[in-house]
Amino acid sequence: MQNKSMLEEAAELIASSSFTIALTGAGMSVDSGIPDFRSAGGLWERFDPMVYAHISSFISSPLKVWEMVAEMNRVVLAAQPNPGHLALAALEKLKRLHCVVTQNIDGLHQEAGNIDVIEFHGNGRRLICLECGASFNTADCTEKTKKAPLCKNCGSILKPDFVFFGESIPQEAFMRSTSMAARCEVILVVGTSATVTPANMLPDIARQNGAKIVELNLQKTLLTSRLTDIFLQGSSSEVLPILTDMVARKLK
Ligand SMILES: [Zn+2]
Known part of the structure; x- marks a missing residue:
């Protein structure tokens, strides 16, 4: 009390x-x-953050990382x-x-x-392009698709603008x-x-x-x-x- x-x-x-x-x-x-991602039943229990939220994973297999991000976005954007x-x-x-x-x-x-x-x-409501530096509003890019959204300038897969493990x-x-x-x-x-x-x-x-x-x-x-x-x-x-x-x- x-x-x-x-x-x-x-x-x-x-x-x-x-x-x-x-x-x-x-x-x-x-x-x-x-919910706290680190809590019981939280996101990190289902998606090991060292696999799904590590910057090296995003660089080597961004589509896999986007499976986790799509799940996160369902909660965060709403x-x-x-x-x-x-x-x-x-x-x-x-x-x-x-x-x-x-x-x-x-x-x-x-x-x-x-x-x-x-x-x-960082902020999960923004996406950034690691190739050309453009940034976008997450909601505008991911509304109708669970797939990884592409940069409208250069076609690269966009990265959520939050700090991944392995990033400073x-x-x-x-x-x-x-x-x-x-x-x-x-x-x-x-x-x-x-x-x-x-x-x-x-x-x-x-x-x-x-x-x-x-x-x-x-x-x-x-x-x-x-x-x-x-x-x-x-x-x-x-x-x-x-x-x-x-x-x-x-x-x-
Ligand atoms: Zn780009």
């Missing part, structure tokens, strides 16, 4: 912070119908932002959230209305997010245990620079006892709207 005084304390921190960032992960989108995404967008409008750093590839923060979103793992994190995303973490007064960690590099670095960087860490997860994580100042327990789609309302009231 949610502890109301903890929520109040978190709202107070966010209302009075002049620079707050959010770090989000898979838990953020579960209530949009996107998903809509949930009340948690909308609450973070509202917090940005209130100027109490300055940037969202996400490990998700579903694009739902942007759909919800957040303007400054840093994507560590986009350099700009890495640079910007670490500088945001160094600068923030509050980091709101939502729906992630922040154990995967480089997301796991951000709470530490924030802490070293004096920031408070507010964590919202269904269960405690490795972060909770090590770094977290305020732990909020619950689903992001339930707790974030309440938190944003509390912040908005404090600003009046």
Whole structure:
């Protein structure tokens, strides 16, 4: 159950912070119908990511990779932002959230209305051509076919613009997010245990620079006892709207 005084304390921190960032992960989108790929019954149980989501597989057998991507797209492209995404967008409008750093590839923060979103793992709503560099909207290219879509410029098989295993994190995303973490007064960690590099670095960087860490997860994580100042327990789609309302009231 949610502890109301903890929520109040978190709202107070966010209302009075002049620079707050959010770090989000898979838990953020579960209530949009996107299960954690790594969870039991998740995508990676049926498709070994080292085979289906490795960049070397895409280069050697893109059609095989597209069997997995088509499956992923059925879920990701149909998903809509949930009340948690909308609450973070509202917090940005209130100027109490300055940037969202996400490990998700579903694009739902942007759909919800957040303007400054840093994507560590790219975006599955875009496709790119490794040959000519063109990019396309995934929904426009894959609507009626489960086959691998071809580049309209050069005819090559397009690659989803998310980061495959064996590829590095986009350099700009890495640079910007670490500088945001160094600068923030509050980091709101939502729906992630922040154990995967480089997301796991951000709470530490924030802490070293004096920031408070507010964590919202269904269960405690490795972060909770090590770094977290305020732990909020619950689903992001339930707790974030309440938190944003509390912040908005404090600003009046
Ligand atoms: Zn091309």
